[in-house]
Amino acid sequence: MKLKHKIAALTALPVFLQASLTMSCTAAKIDSTEASVLSKETTAFYENWKNKYLVQDTYVSDETQYYVWYSEEKYSGNNVSVPVTVSEAHGYGMLITASMAEYDTQAKYYFDGMYRFFKAHPSDIGSHLMSWQQCDNGTELIDGANEGSMTEGFCDSATDGDMDIAYALLLADSVWGSDGEIDYHAEAIAVINDIMKYDVNHEYWTVALGDWVSECDKSDPYYSATRSSDFIVQYFPVFAEVTGDENWMKVYDTTYDIINTFVDEYKTGLLPDFIIRDSSGNYIPSPANFLESDYDGYYYYNSCRTPWRIGMDYLVNKNQDSLAFINAINSFMIKDTGNDPWEIKAGYKPDGTPVEDYNDLCFTAPFLVASACGDNSKWHDEVRDTVINYGDDVYYGDTIKMLCLIADDGGWLVPETTENYPFGDINMDGSFTVADIVLLQKYLIKKEILSIEQGKIANVYEDNKINCFDLVLLKNSYLS
Incomplete structure (x- = not known):
């Protein structure tokens, strides 16, 4: 249970087969004596990322808590609270610190501090999930502070943050074990079970927008909606295996049905930020201002992460639907940019029409993973050069860059999820008979x-x- 796994750079080895026989979980095993595969660019960037964004909650005195400072704002003393972090950022931070355990001797210290912050800010719906945003009111970091409120309010969760936190806890169990102060494995199981209970639509087996959707009426348009940046498909077989809940494989298959629908229709691989289920049962781009902006139905600041999120399922699991998606989005972007990643625009319609005329690191960095899945080494090298030399950016772009560099180097960890049984021991009674x-x-x-x-x-x-x-x-x- 405590062996560490990594994906090999640009490749992987099969070690897991799920019941429906549509994919295999893959990882290259390493031992504690193996040298780190991380490049000097990645380790140097980690130091910069950590110094800039990993912050201690100094309002808490009885224990050490850390969070990822996503807004780069501070309370100014004007009786208006300021957002400082969100569960999305927190999940990213926990993934990063667990992944850097071989490199950073303080990684466990930071991870445990982030774990304590996560536990201190639960959702009001799923008690093992995290409140989606924390705000600074000058005396404490509070949850549910709407429109600058100085007091706490109702707080709920966001699905991607929940899933990243759960996966990071599994990584912590594999890296450090669960025999110490924190039972990472038990905590991960509790989070995963709450994700299944509150963040998954049990009628359509899709990932919902957050635990708050569990309280929506079926007639509410949010009830059946999904967000493509939550298509973290690599996690679903892992969650199925560690919990024994095969409903995760229903979510896995349904998610790919939706991805395939868009790939087949638009041929670009460009998924919209938000996807709704129409009256005919088809999944289509959401209308404008469905939840966040005029561009909710476009490939925008949520779905820009999909080349990374979905691409990981090919690097780790060799899933062929993932590869079809990656081939579509790589082919579109190579042709549209003339093989120049600096020309990747910060937003497109699903048919490939650009909606912005500038680039942004958060759109470019995910192609580190997408390009690693393909066979165009020139495209990969151009993307990596662009990402490494992008220059100063903000939390969102820098953090996605950090995670994609780890994956591109081959440093992405895959948790050990099952006991080892003898060859042929299908009934798992301890012997082959x-x-x-x-x-x-x-x-x-x-x-x-x-x-x-x-x-x-x-x-x-x-x-x-x-x-x-x-x-x-x-x-x-x-x-x-």
Whole structure:
């Protein structure tokens, strides 16, 4: 359970098979003596990122708490509270500090401080989820402070922050173990279960906008809406495996159904920020001002993260739907920019029409991951050069850059999620016997079903399928 995993730079090795046989989780195992794969550009940028954005909550005196300072504003003493962080930023910070454990001897100190801040600011709906925003009123950091209020109000969660925090806790369990002050694994399970309960639409099996949607009426347009920046598909099989809840694979498949719909229709891979379900059951771009801006139905400041978020599922899991999305968005962007990442615009309509005439790091950095998935090394090298030499930016662009550099270097961690069982031990009783062969035979004639973990073990032929080849290999191995 405590082995660390990393994806290899630009590649991965299969180690996990889920029950529906549509993907495999992949990672390259390392041990504690392996040298860090992170480049000098990434480690230097981490120091700058940490010094600029990782901040201690000095209002708290009884314990050490840290947060990611996203607004770069401070309370000015005018009785108007100032937003200083959000759960999205907090999830990013926890991912970064866990990923930098080999490099930074203080990573656990910072991570635990961020964990305490997360626990101090729960949502009012899902008690294991995080309130989406914290504001500085000059005496404390408060939740639910609408329009500069100096007092707390009702607070709810945002799905992407919830998912990143859960995944980061799994990483912490793999990196540091859960036998100390914090049981990272138990905390991760609690968060994941609350995400499933409150952040997932159980009628359509889509990721919702936040736990607040669980209180919406079915007639409310937010009830069936989803946000493409929450398509963090690499996490869903992991969540399924650590909790045993195979509903996560329904979310996984439905999410790709939506992604594929847009790829097939527009051919660009450009997903809109917000996606709604129409009266016919089709998923389409949201109208303007659905939740945030005139550009809610465009590829804008939420969905700019999708080349990274969805691309990770190819780097880690070799998912072919992920690759189809990546191929579409890479091809569009290479052609549209003339292979010049500096020409990536800060917003497009789904058909590829630009809606802004400037670039922005948060739109460019995710193509580090997208370009790593393809076979155009020139495009990848141009993107990396652009990202590294972009210059000073703000929290959003810098933090996405930090995460994408880690992934591009091959430093993205994948948590260990299952116990190790002997070869062929499909029934997971601790030994390989004829009972395992019988179980596989019954599965193949549809007399039995296999769990996700059992499916992984049954894939002895290692071709990401369970069929007669596995049975033959299993029998021959037993007889020999």
